[in-house]
Amino acid sequence: MQPERDVDVLFSEATLAARVRELGAAIACDYSGKDLLLISVLKGSFVFTADLARAISVPLALEFLGLKSYGGEQSSTGVVQITSDLTRPIEGRDVLIVEDIVDTGLTMQYLQKNLATRNPRSLKLCTLLNKPARARVATTIDYLGFTIEDVFVVGYGLDWDERYRNLPYLGVVRQQGEV
Ligand code: IMP
Numbered sequence: 583m584q585p586e587r588d589v590d591v592l593f594s595e596a597t598l599a600a601r602v603r604e605l606g607a608a609i610a611c612d613y614s615g616k617d618l619l620l621i622s623v624l625k626g627s628f629v630f631t632a633d634l635a636r637a638i639s640v641p642l643a644l645e646f647l648g649l650k651s652y653g654g655e656q657s658s659t660g661v662v663q664i665t666s667d668l669t670r671p672i673e674g675r676d677v678l679i680v681e682d683i684v685d686t687g688l689t690m691q692y693l694q695k696n697l698a699t700r701n702p703r704s705l706k707l708c709t710l711l712n713k714p715a716r717a718r719v720a721t722t723i724d725y726l727g728f729t730i731e732d733v734f735v736v737g738y739g740l741d742w743d744e745r746y747r748n749l750p751y752l753g754v755v756r757q758q759g760e761v
Contacts, residue, residue: 589746589753592735593728598752599633601727605708606637609678609725617703618642619675623649623693624666625747626682629739630710630727634680645669651689660688660718664696677702678724682740683711687721711735711752 593601609618618638622631624646635644648666652659677697684690690707697705708725715732736742737749746755 588756589736589749590756591751591753592730592733593738593752595750598727598738602630602633602710603637605725605727606634606639609634609708610637610639613638613642613676613678614640616640616676617674619672619677619702620644620680621668621672621677621697622646622680623682626740627680627710629747630682631680634708643675645672647693649689649693660686660692662689662692671700672697673701674703676704677706679705679707681707681709682738683713683735684709684721684723685713685716686718688718690721691719710738 618640620631620635620642622628622644625648631644635642645668646666647664647668650663650665652661652663679690679693679697681690694705694707706724707722709723710727712723712726712729713732714729733754734742735752736746736755737752739747740752741747742755746753
């Protein structure tokens with residue numbers, strides 16, 4: 583796929599695939615013999631989840647949870663709404679949240695607290711990206727793809743106003759006026 587004219591490539595398809603394979607191998611090793619349940623946070627992590635799940639060689643189950651974080655176009659306020667909840671209880675399961683990006687950390691803080699009240703046996707977090715420069719709360723990340731600078735990224739499931747989710751790579755949208 584040709585890069586969009588206004589998006590600079592940050593991580594290519596090949597770079598993403600290699601890192602996702604590594605994450606999958608680490609997760610498979612840690613969850614061998616356990617009751618692994620991936621919870622994919624929609625919409626942003628749908629592509630990452632599809633690739634990660636196939637890179638994990640131990641049995642697992644999959645659930646999706648829709649979240650909407652309120653805020654400006656590019657930042658969250660910590661006001662989070664569950665737009666689509668899990669279909670089953672998670673009590674006693676080894677839950678691994680699969681998220682696209684931890685930015686301020688407010689969305690994950692909300693979700694981790696919410697899921698903890700449902701009594702999983704364990705609750706961990708795998709995020710493709712972390713933007714520590716914007717952290718407003720500390721987030722414990724168990725599996726991390728990449729740490730990135732304070733830039734707004736799109737592609738590989740992530741959007742800007744619902745655009746760019748289908749790009750197979752991760753990129754940075756060039757601001758108007760930049761060449
Ligand atoms: P947080 O609550 O600030 O950590 O924001 C988490 C959510 O904001 C993520 O799950 C994304 O949906 C969205 N988000 C934060 N940074 C970016 C970005 O650089 N690109 C696309 N979405 C982002």
